[in-house]
Amino acid sequence: MAELVKTKNVALALSSGGARGLAHIGAIEELEAQGYHICSIAGCSMGALIGGVYAAGKLKEFREWMKTIDRKKMLGLIDFSLSLNHIVKGTRIIEAIMEFVPDVNIEDLPIPYCAVATDLKAGREVMFRKGSLFKAIRASISLPSFYEPVQRNDMVLIDGGVINPLPLNRVKRQTGDILVGVDVSGHDYKAQWDEMQRLAAIQKADKNLKTRILDMLLPNNIEFNYYTVLSRASSLMIRQNSIMMAKLMKPDILVDIQMNRYGTFDFDKSEKLIAIGRHKTITAISKYNSFWNDV
Numbered sequence: 001m002a003e004l005v006k007t008k009n010v011a012l013a014l015s016s017g018g019a020r021g022l023a024h025i026g027a028i029e030e031l032e033a034q035g036y037h038i039c040s041i042a043g044c045s046m047g048a049l050i051g052g053v054y055a056a057g058k059l060k061e062f063r064e065w066m067k068t069i070d071r072k073k074m075l076g077l078i079d080f081s082l083s084l085n086h087i088v089k090g091t092r093i094i095e096a097i098m099e100f101v102p103d104v105n106i107e108d109l110p111i112p113y114c115a116v117a118t119d120l121k122a123g124r125e126v127m128f129r130k131g132s133l134f135k136a137i138r139a140s141i142s143l144p145s146f147y148e149p150v151q152r153n154d155m156v157l158i159d160g161g162v163i164n165p166l167p168l169n170r171v172k173r174q175t176g177d178i179l180v181g182v183d184v185s186g187h188d189y190k191a192q193w194d195e196m197q198r199l200a201a202i203q204k205a206d207k208n209l210k211t212r213i214l215d216m217l218l219p220n221n222i223e224f225n226y227y228t229v230l231s232r233a234s235s236l237m238i239r240q241n242s243i244m245m246a247k248l249m250k251p252d253i254l255v256d257i258q259m260n261r262y263g264t265f266d267f268d269k270s271e272k273l274i275a276i277g278r279h280k281t282i283t284a285i286s287k288y289n290s291f292w293n294d295v
Contacts, residue, residue, distance in 0.1 A: 006292050007176050007177060007178055008035055008036050008037055009036075009037050009039045009174060009176060009177040009178065010031060010036045010037060010038045010039060010177060010178055010179075010180050011039060011040045011041075011171045011172065011173050011174065011177045011178070011179050011180065012028070012031075012038050012040070012041045012042070012051070012171065012180050012181075012182070013041075013042050013043065013047070013166060013167050013168040013170070013171045013179070013180070013181045013182070013251070014027075014041070014042070014043035014044075014046075014047030014048070014050055014051045014181075014182050015043070015044065015045075015046075015047050015161070015165050015166040015181070015182060015183045015184055015185045015242055016044050016045030016046060016047055016159065016160065016161025016165045016166075016184075016185055016238065017045070017046055017047070017161075017165075017184035017185050017264075018045070018046055018143070018263065018264030018265060018266075019046070019262060019263065019264055019265055019266040019267045019269065019270075019273065020046070020184040020257070020259055020262055020263070020264070020266075020273060021045065021046025021047055021049070021050055021184055022046070022050070022066065022267070022269075022270045022273040022274055022277070023182070023184050023257050023273045023274065023276050023277030023280070024043075024046070024047060024050040024051070024182055024184070024277060025050060025059065025062075025063055025270075025274045025277060026273070026274040026275060026276065026277025026278030026279070026280075026281065027182045027255050027277045027278065027280070027281040028050070028054055028059065029274075029278060030277075030278045030281040030282055030285070031180070031281065031285075034285055036180075038054070038111065039111055039112075039174055039177055040111055040112040040113070040171050040172040040173070040174065040177075041054065041055055041111060041112070041113050041114075041171060042113070042114040042115075042116065042167045042168075042170040042171035042172075043114075043115060043116070043140070043167065044115065044116035044117070044140050044159070044160030044161050044164060044165060044166075044167055045140055045141050045143070045159050045160055045161045045165075046141065046184075047167075047182075048115035048116065048136065048137050048140035048141065048160065049097075049137050049140075049141055050062075051113060051115070052113060052115065052133050052134075052136070052137050053097070053101055055109045055110070055111050055113040055133075056101055056102075056104060056109060056133065057110070058100060058101040061100045061101065062097070062100075062101065063270070063274065065097075065100060066267070066270035067270060067271065069267050069268050069270065070268050071268055074265075074267055074268060077092050077093045077096055078092070078093075079091055079092040081148060083148065085145065085148075085149065086145060086146060086147055086148040086149065087145070087146050087147075088146055088147055088148070089147075089148050090138060090141070090142065090147040090148055094134055094137070094138050097134075098134060103132055103133055103134045104133050105130065105131060105132065105133070106128060106129060106130050106131060106132075106133050106136060107129070107130045107131075109133070112129075112171075112172040113129070113133075114127055114128065114129050114167065114170045114171065114172070115127070115128040115136040115137055115139070115140040115160070116128075116140060116160035116163075116164050116167045116170055117136075117139040117140045117142070117150070117157040117158065117159070117160045118157065118158050118159060118160055118162040118163045119155040119156065119157060120149060120155075120156040120157070120158050121154075121155060121156045122155065124163070125160070125163045125164050126139070126155065126157060126160075127170055128140070135150075135152075138150055139152065139157040139158075139160075140159065140160045141159065142157060142158040142159050143158075143159050143264075144158050144159060144162065147159075161185065161238050162238075163241075164241070164245065165183075165185045165238045165239075165241050165242045165245075166181055166183050166185065166241075166242040166245045166246060167245075168181050168245055168246065168248075168249035168251055169245065169248070169249055178252040178253065179249065179250075179251040179252050179253075180251055180252065180253040180254075180255070181246060181249075181251040181253070181254050181255065182255040182257070182277070182281070183242050183246065183254065183255065183256050183257065184257045184259070184277075185235075185238050185239050185242045186235070186238075186239035186242065186256075186258045187235065187239075187258055187259055187260060252288060253284050253285060253287075253288045254284065255277070255280050255281050255284040256280070256284075257276060257277060257280045259276065262276075
């Protein structure tokens with residue numbers, strides 16, 4: 001029987017999750033702080049963005065830039081579009097990041113990288129392992145109905161999380177490495193529901209003029225409107241896909257981060273989200289180390 005050898009080389013898969021994907025930064029920082037070496041990386045949606053920036057060696061610069069993001073700056077990065085299939089073009093945000101993360105060919109990155117997108121026409125997964133890094137990222141982050149889909153080679157590309165929200169099966173493996181997945185695709189749904197009810201109760205008890213006007217425009221049962229029902233249903237389906245992928249691939253370390261407060265567009269909460277990612281990664285690594293201590 002071959003002797004078990006503990007390795008520090010990591011093949012890392014990062015999930016979709018919108019702004020919650022900023023927790024990926026904390027996960028990466030903690031892995032490195034504990035001496036792990038990320039040798040390859042794959043991601044979809046926000047995971048593709050964070051993974052690509054890391055592979056390009058610009059994660060620190062990206063984190064510092066995110067600290068400057070507030071609601072006003074977020075609005076300035078949104079290039080609204082009058083279209084039937086999207087709200088935002090998605091060009092302005094990519095151009096802003098490219099100011100401090102120059103575009104490179106994926107094959108020229110120091111570590112293997114893969115971004116996952118979805119071809120809406122063919123209904124299949126599309127992987128980017130070469131070509132422009134930012135073209136791959138832009139395709140992978142194309143949140144359906146929000147960002148403009150990417151037209152490429154007769155394909156209509158949207159968010160990779162639609163098909164493969166945790167691409168554990170797309171990261172390049174090396175002999176003796178360990179497979180690590182960071183999953184921010186889900187919510188703590190019960191805790192999130194309780195928090196919504198708490199905030200609704202506070203709003204109802206507040207009788208100032210501003211709140212009364214908001215009550216008329218956004219009634220307390222807003223959680224049942226078309227947008228929130230469709231968003232919740234989509235989130236549940238994506239979460240189930242990520243759970244099934246984890247069961248199929250059985251990563252050595254799974255950092256499962258379910259949040260009850262932060263949503264898809266909370267990009268102005270970067271430091272809080274990064275801290276959550278770091279804390280959850282500490283717990284996951286501790287569990288992994290306990291296994292080896294028992295061997």
